[in-house]
Amino acid sequence: MRQQPSLWLVIKVASIFFVLCLILTLHRYYTFYASFDQGIFNQVFWNGTHGRFFQSSLSSSLSTNVVHNGEVPEVFYHRLGQHFTPALLLWLPLYALFPSPVTLTVLQVTLITAAGIVLYALARHYLEPPLAAMVTVSFYGANAVIGPTLSNFHDISQIPLFVFGLLLAMEKRKWWIFWLLAVLILAVREDSGVVLFSIGFYLVVSKRFPRIGLAVCTLSFSYMLLLTNAIMPLFSEDISRRFMIERFGQYTDEEEATTLDIIWGMISHPERLIGQLFSPLGKKISYLSGHFLPLAFVPAASASAWAIALFPLLQIFLQQGESRLAITIRYALTVVPGVFYGTILWWANHPKRFKPSFRRFWVGCICLSLFFTLTSNPSRTFYFVIPDSIQPWVYVSLPQQWHHVWQIRSLLSQIPSDASVAATTYIVPHLSSRREIIRFPALQLRNDRQQVVNVDYAIADLWQFQQYQVAFDSDRELLKQGMTVINQLINSQEYGLIGFADGVVLLQKGTPNNPSATNAWAEYQKTIQIS
Structure with missing residues (x-):
C-alpha cells in the first residue's frame, strides 16, 4: 500500500471523511438537531420491516389532502405519491438488522464515502495516480458533498455512488452493469431521471456512444413522464397539486399541473423561463462557484462538465424558492457527478498543466471550500461552534x-x-x-x-x-x-x-x-x- 502513495492518500482522506462525518452526524442526532425528514425516512423504513412498504403518517402530514384539504394525517398513507423511491428497498435488509434512525445516518455517510472510492477508480481510468488522487480529495472537501452528508438522511445520497459506478462501467465497457445502475438511478426518486438524461445527452453530443446516449435519454425521459403522470397519481394527488406548483408554479396559471403542463408552460412562456434561469444572477453565479471551487475552477473550462451537469443544473435553476440554491442541501448532489467527471476528462486532455504551482493553488481551493463549509454550518451541525446569529446573538453551547x-x-x-x-x-x-x-x-x-x-x-x-x-x-x-x-x-x-x-x-x-x-x-x- 505504501508503495502506492496516491492510493494511500485517498484511503486516508476517505477514512478521515467517514469518521468525522459519522461523528458529526451522530452527534447531531443524539443532541436533538436531526429534524423532521430523518423521522420520515426512519418511519418509512420501520413500516417497511413490518410489511407496510412506503407508508408514513409523517409524510401524510405533508400531503395535499392535509395541507390543502384540511384532512387529518393517515397512518396508511403511501409516500410514493410524493416521492417515488423504490431504490430504498435495497437497504431495507440492513435496516431490519439494525432498526434505528442511527442506521440511516451511518448508511448515508457510507454511501457518500464509497462514492469517493469509486470516483478514484473512475479517475484512474484516465489520469495518473497523483492527479486522480487530487480529484478524489476535492470530492471529500467539496461543500456540495459535505453539506448534504451532514444533513438528515435523504434518498439523493445514493446518486453519486450509482452515477460514478455507471460511468466507470461505461469506461470499462461493462454494459450489463451500466444498464443495471441506470435502472437503479431511475429508482432513486421520480426526478433522478434528469441526472441520467444528462448523461445520455453527453453521450450523444460528444459522439462517444450516440446510440446508447439516445437510448438513455429516451428511457429516462419516458420513465419520468410515465411515473409522474400515470403511476404516482395512483397513490395521491401530491405531484400535481403540491410539488409541481410549489417548485414550478411560475410556469402555469392553474392551481394544479402535471409535468407535461409545466413543460408546455416553459415552451409557451419562454420569457418566464429565461427570467427564472438568470435570476437572481448573483446567487446562481455563487452557486456555480461553490461547485467549481474545490476543483480549482477547472469544471468551468470543461465542456464535458457543462454537458453532464447541464440538466441537473437547469432543474435547480428553473425552480422557484431560495433553498434550491443552497449548496449544502441534498439537491446539490445531483450536480456533483457531472462536475467531477467533466473535470476528469479535462485533465485527461491537459495533463501537463498539473504543475506544482497549480497543485498548491488547488490545495488552497480545497482548504477554502472546507472553510466555507464550516462557516455555512450545514443543517446546524456545528451549532456549538458557529453562532446561528450575531445580531441578535444566538448561540447554544x-x-x-x-x-x-x-x-x-x-x-x-x-x-x-x-x-x-x-x-x-x-x-x-x-x-x-x-x-x-x-x-x-x-x-x-x-x-x-x-x-x-x-x-x-x-x-x-x-x-x-x-x-x-x-x-x-x-x-x-x-x-x-x-x-x-x-x-x-x-x-x-x-x-x-x-x-x-x-x-x-x-x-x-x-x-x-x-x-x-x-x-x-x-x-x-x-x-x-x-x-
Whole structure:
C-alpha cells in the first residue's frame, strides 16, 4: 500500500471523511438537531420491516389532502405519491438488522464515502495516480458533498455512488452493469431521471456512444413522464397539486399541473423561463462557484462538465424558492457527478498543466471550500461552534445542549414504544419507529381502523424554539403556537401535564395534571420573553 502513495492518500482522506462525518452526524442526532425528514425516512423504513412498504403518517402530514384539504394525517398513507423511491428497498435488509434512525445516518455517510472510492477508480481510468488522487480529495472537501452528508438522511445520497459506478462501467465497457445502475438511478426518486438524461445527452453530443446516449435519454425521459403522470397519481394527488406548483408554479396559471403542463408552460412562456434561469444572477453565479471551487475552477473550462451537469443544473435553476440554491442541501448532489467527471476528462486532455504551482493553488481551493463549509454550518451541525446569529446573538453551547438532552430523555422514557404520539420537529426522529406519530401541534390522525383519534401522548420542546426565536420568525411563531395549544389542552382537561423539564412539556390524553409539573410549567412561562 505504501508503495502506492496516491492510493494511500485517498484511503486516508476517505477514512478521515467517514469518521468525522459519522461523528458529526451522530452527534447531531443524539443532541436533538436531526429534524423532521430523518423521522420520515426512519418511519418509512420501520413500516417497511413490518410489511407496510412506503407508508408514513409523517409524510401524510405533508400531503395535499392535509395541507390543502384540511384532512387529518393517515397512518396508511403511501409516500410514493410524493416521492417515488423504490431504490430504498435495497437497504431495507440492513435496516431490519439494525432498526434505528442511527442506521440511516451511518448508511448515508457510507454511501457518500464509497462514492469517493469509486470516483478514484473512475479517475484512474484516465489520469495518473497523483492527479486522480487530487480529484478524489476535492470530492471529500467539496461543500456540495459535505453539506448534504451532514444533513438528515435523504434518498439523493445514493446518486453519486450509482452515477460514478455507471460511468466507470461505461469506461470499462461493462454494459450489463451500466444498464443495471441506470435502472437503479431511475429508482432513486421520480426526478433522478434528469441526472441520467444528462448523461445520455453527453453521450450523444460528444459522439462517444450516440446510440446508447439516445437510448438513455429516451428511457429516462419516458420513465419520468410515465411515473409522474400515470403511476404516482395512483397513490395521491401530491405531484400535481403540491410539488409541481410549489417548485414550478411560475410556469402555469392553474392551481394544479402535471409535468407535461409545466413543460408546455416553459415552451409557451419562454420569457418566464429565461427570467427564472438568470435570476437572481448573483446567487446562481455563487452557486456555480461553490461547485467549481474545490476543483480549482477547472469544471468551468470543461465542456464535458457543462454537458453532464447541464440538466441537473437547469432543474435547480428553473425552480422557484431560495433553498434550491443552497449548496449544502441534498439537491446539490445531483450536480456533483457531472462536475467531477467533466473535470476528469479535462485533465485527461491537459495533463501537463498539473504543475506544482497549480497543485498548491488547488490545495488552497480545497482548504477554502472546507472553510466555507464550516462557516455555512450545514443543517446546524456545528451549532456549538458557529453562532446561528450575531445580531441578535444566538448561540447554544455544548454543555448547555447536552444538559437539555438529558432532560428530554427523562421524559421520552415515559412514552411507551407502541403509543401514538405527537412531537415537535427535533424530537420526531427519536420517536419515529412507530405506526402512529405526527408533528405537534397536530394531535389527530386516522388509524388503521379508519378512525380519527387523538394521540395518546404529546411532547413539545419549547426550549429549542426559545433559544432561536429572538432571531428567527419561524421559531417565534412555533413558540407562541406551542404555548397556546398546551395551555388550551391543560385547561380543557383533554390532556394532562404529566412531565416538565427544561422547557420540555409532556402531555398524556385523559390523565390528571401532575401538580409539580404544572407549577414548573407556570413558572417557566414567566421566563419567556417573546421578541
